[in-house]
Amino acid sequence: MPQRIAVLGAGSWGTTFAKVLADAGRDVVLWARRPEVAAAITDRGENPDYLPGIPLPATLRSTVDPLAALDGAQAVVLAVPSQTLRENLAGWRPALPAGATLVSLAKGVELGTLKRMSEVVAEVAGVPAGQVAVVSGPNLAREIAAEQPTASVVACPDAERAVAFQRACFTNYFRSYTNTDVVGCELGGACKNVIALACGMAGGLGYGDNTMAALITRGLAETARLGVALGADPLTFSGLAGLGDLVATCASPLSRNRSFGDRLGRGETLVQAQEATNGQVAEGVKSCSSIRELAARHGVDMPITDGVYRVCHQGLEPLKMAAELLGRAQKDERQ
Ligand SMILES: NC(=O)c1ccc[n+]([C@@H]2O[C@H](COP(=O)([O-])OP(=O)(O)OC[C@H]3O[C@@H](n4cnc5c(N)ncnc54)[C@H](O)[C@@H]3O)[C@@H](O)[C@H]2O)c1
Numbered sequence: 528m529p530q531r532i533a534v535l536g537a538g539s540w541g542t543t544f545a546k547v548l549a550d551a552g553r554d555v556v557l558w559a560r561r562p563e564v565a566a567a568i569t570d571r572g573e574n575p576d577y578l579p580g581i582p583l584p585a586t587l588r589s590t591v592d593p594l595a596a597l598d599g600a601q602a603v604v605l606a607v608p609s610q611t612l613r614e615n616l617a618g619w620r621p622a623l624p625a626g627a628t629l630v631s632l633a634k635g636v637e638l639g640t641l642k643r644m645s646e647v648v649a650e651v652a653g654v655p656a657g658q659v660a661v662v663s664g665p666n667l668a669r670e671i672a673a674e675q676p677t678a679s680v681v682a683c684p685d686a687e688r689a690v691a692f693q694r695a696c697f698t699n700y701f702r703s704y705t706n707t708d709v710v711g712c713e714l715g716g717a718c719k720n721v722i723a724l725a726c727g728m729a730g731g732l733g734y735g736d737n738t739m740a741a742l743i744t745r746g747l748a749e750t751a752r753l754g755v756a757l758g759a760d761p762l763t764f765s766g767l768a769g770l771g772d773l774v775a776t777c778a779s780p781l782s783r784n785r786s787f788g789d790r791l792g793r794g795e796t797l798v799q800a801q802e803a804t805n806g807q808v809a810e811g812v813k814s815c816s817s818i819r820e821l822a823a824r825h826g827v828d829m830p831i832t833d834g835v836y837r838v839c840h841q842g843l844e845p846l847k848m849a850a851e852l853l854g855r856a857q858k859d860e861r862q
């Protein structure tokens with residue numbers, strides 16, 4: 528089991544996951560971009576920008592020096608946005624300790640290459656796929672930071688590595704399961720952000736729980752279609768990284784994606800909604816483009832994702848998106 532762990536990225540989830548690891552007894556150093564954030568975490572035990580009011584473990588240290596964070600690390604946790612991961616990791620690559628497990632927390636599909644995050648990590652770090660793990664599940668950072676119980680999945684093609692990291696992040700409020708289906712777990716995490724945008728739009732339009740349930744269920748169906756086309760195990764989509772994360776994100780006012788969609792549904796423009804998120808990522812806004820392209824490449828029908836893309840990037844009104852989805856040709860539920 529890795530004992531010394533670097534967490535790179537001190538946003539909401541990076542800070543929270545660093546707390547989970549420190550609470551689990553690991554020796555954790557958290558890399559932050561800004562010196563005032565690193566100082567607040569190390570000196571005051573708080574990240575006031577991302578997790579105000581949450582006491583962080585006294586053992587958790589933070590630094591702006593990636594070399595100090597990475598020195599001697601047996602696992603390196605990557606907690607930066609999907610679309611900057613490649614660039615961030617390229618800068619850190621020379622300092623990555625040989626053999627360390629590289630763990631992606633990011634939920635997205637890269638624009639342009641259409642690669643999943645673990646594929647980007649393996650490519651940029653120059654390591655085999657078996658050295659890269661992902662953590663994904665119903666994991667709204669703020670709830671976990673408050674030590675509310677949840678579960679998650681540590682996915683890695685190397686089952687022994689997955690078990691070792693599962694043990695490394697085990698606490699009395701964070702329980703993880705292992706899975707070797709990395710494709711399914713990553714697609715579940717990336718696609719649910721897009722479906723949460725759609726649910727947010729529905730909420731902003733004033734629609735209730737039936738609409739949400741229909742979007743969640745049909746969203747899961749199109750996610751699973753894409754996953755199966757890419758070689759995922761369909762069962763993964765009924766697990767924590769599939770249905771679990773989809774339900775949490777689509778239902779929670781804490782979700783940045785759902786909240787972003789809500790603003791669009793209430794008539795705000797993309798720019799207005801972006802300004803309101805205070806620089807925090809709503810990954811689905813970008814991933815709807817790459818997922819839509821990935822689906823087209825594999826001949827997979829993803830009507831909700833397509834609608835979200837057209838609202839976000841082609842000016843379609845959310846109300847028209849709803850009408851278009853309802854007016855599609857009728858078909859068997861299992862198709
Ligand atoms: N917040 C959650 O509840 C949560 C839970 C599970 C997974 N995730 C995923 O984890 C990833 C990180 O999310 P987060 O919530 O920590 O995001 P965030 O917006 O709260 O923080 C992003 C972090 O990345 C850093 N960063 C480094 N390089 C950057 C760059 N070039 N541009 C922007 N930021 C840069 C920022 O300084 C910040 O510390 C995302 O893919 C997200 O989907 C988030």
Ligand SMILES: O=P(O)(O)OC[C@H](O)CO
Binds near residue numbers: 665772
């Ligand atoms: O706040 P969101 O929408 O990025 O969602 C956070 C997590 O991914 C939920 O598991």
